[in-house]
Amino acid sequence: MSFKKPSRTMSVPTTQMDWLNDLPAQGLSAPQTLQWLQLWTEQGLLRHIDSALAAQLLRLDGQASPALLVAAAILAQMEGRGHTCLPLADLCAPPVAMLGWPTVAVDGPQGLRALWAHLPAMLADWQAALQSNTSRACSRLSDAPDQGQPLVLGGTAHAPLLYLRRYAGYEKRVGQGLLQRASEPLPVPEAVARQWLDRFFVPSTEAPADTDWQKVACAVALRARLSVITGGPGTGKTYAAARLLALLLALHEEGSPLRVALAAPTGKAAARLKQSIDNALTSLQDQVPEGSGLDLNTLIARMGPARTLHSLLGARPDTRQFRHHAANPLDVDVLIVDEASMVHLEMMDALLQALPATARLVLLGDKDQLASVEAGAVLGDLCRDAAAARYSADTAQFVQTVAGQTLPAEYRSAGAAPLLAQQTVMLRQSRRFKGAIGQLALAVNRGDTHAARAVLSGALVDDSPRSRTPAEGGTPHEASALLALQPASPQAVCALALGSSAKPSYADYLRLMQQVPSGQDAETHANWVRSVLKAFERFRILCAVHQGEWGTQGLNAAVQKALADEGLLKVTGEWFAGRPVMVTRNDAQLGVFNGDVGVVLPNTEGTLKVWFLDGETLRSVSVMRLAQVETAFVMTVHKSQGSEFEHTALVLPPGGAEVLSCELAYTGITRAREQFTLIEAEAGLLEAAIDRPSVRASGLAQWWL
């Protein structure tokens, strides 16, 4: 569900609220509350489904109080923004910061504060409004069985959380499921495991005394059916996961072969996972002593391709149901899921339902990246303690015995050691991200605006070439890893797309596209398509929003026109050669999934098709069959997760403070492998983003704390 930002020039409401002047004498009635919510809907502050939920609750329960109706509408609104629940305490005062509405909608006569003057100010009163024993609108999570009320009150007495029923169910199942997998101890043949781990992880000659966190991650993953490996880009999550697979194979009892599945939320991320795991296993085979019987090549062959989660679970067209579920589980012993930060709560629920109780789940991901568009932040919740680690004495002892690693004192817990934290390892050293881009990402992640700006302006000394923060129209250092343009116009974005000799741009793939192979040889044609798609993948423009001249819509149109004006594209109607498109809806029958990116190119007969590349594997779909796509010269940061580009440009829109966040900036920056360009429509937008860490309300962690 997408949230429509409230417009700053609000439309004239049609709802009559004359009674508002007499209100203090009468008190606010439930129907009047609905009118108020309706007014906010007409003003674009709430979505129709937000106020419709309140209306439905009043139909269901004539006794529903104004507080309940308001709480329901705000809860629905927050679910649309990615929260799985609403902390009731946030309603004790007008939720100004939470909603981020314009001043007139907050302070006006029919605004947020005016309504809140009629609502409870004490948590206990909100609880009472929602908790009545006879309510047909709201039940308590502890009520079992309940009557299927649409709202559910969970959390604790001191920190109550209000849920839509669907999310209360997901959260309970996911919380309990993860806890169960993490807490049931598995027998570990410690001595044999130690031998293999010592073979797979040779101490670094640079810093032999440092803790080898990858080795630690493999060790702790052995002792339960859930493990989490988190870390920034290039910290070696996949490298560690490949070694874990080898270890599990080495320890696997004779008999049936070890069944391994690889998955990720997007096709691109799945293809990258498979490639990295295969490469790591292939080179690891050389470290396996002859005669040990450990055959990693056979494991690679048996694993098959990595799948999107939708495809793994067997998505069905136009339904939320999957082919695999508790009654028809996946045929797997070990499931590795990469880019787990993108896995939303509902998907994690489906995954845990479909995973046999005996299977191991290994989650890989960067906890600091943007959470999924849909509600929930499962990896973030799982990794709450990842930076501090909080390992127990038991964990330290186990890691010492099985991995020969001493956990540093700062990562041990003197007090409580949360159970999930014992199965979580954060990798702390990036092997790929050491230059200016890495420094910038670190500064953003730390919330350090000064350091971030200093890196951008070249104030820090570093081993890679860097930018000089030229003003627009200046002469940026073409070959530098970082470039910052501010204040910039959309033309600056177009100029970047058109490119120059030193930085990858869209000119690269469009020039290759013009070299169409003559003849109809299928292999030559496929190689040409591959080369065009790979060249397209070298560069991407990312932005924060969809609408407006600084959103995907405006910028895609501007870039397309600039490329056409330059003679690089021939735009003829909706479908034309060179149009990059992103799929916006899963279509299991066509084998395309939300977020897949392809390019329109002719087949050997000259018919236009959309081509997708997963690793080296090409797929094509007829343009006539792909209805749900959008042009993808420019895509949102959200949609770029799971992908990396040699050169990434991040566009921050003017006045965009509400849509910017620290996670958005960090995710955008870390999509860049070699070159990063920041385009700020006005000065200070990066700082505005860094100063706004996004927080998602969720009660998931209550299941294991």
Ligand SMILES: Nc1ncnc2c1ncn2[C@@H]1O[C@H](COP(=O)(O)OP(=O)(O)OP(=O)(O)O)[C@@H](O)[C@H]1O
């Ligand atoms: N212990 C190690 N020794 C040597 N090279 C390593 C080690 N760990 C990782 N690498 C190398 O570092 C690079 C990044 O590793 P990897 O791809 O596993 O990181 P990642 O965290 O999975 O990255 P991403 O964020 O892209 O998913 C790879 O080339 C990998 O081979």
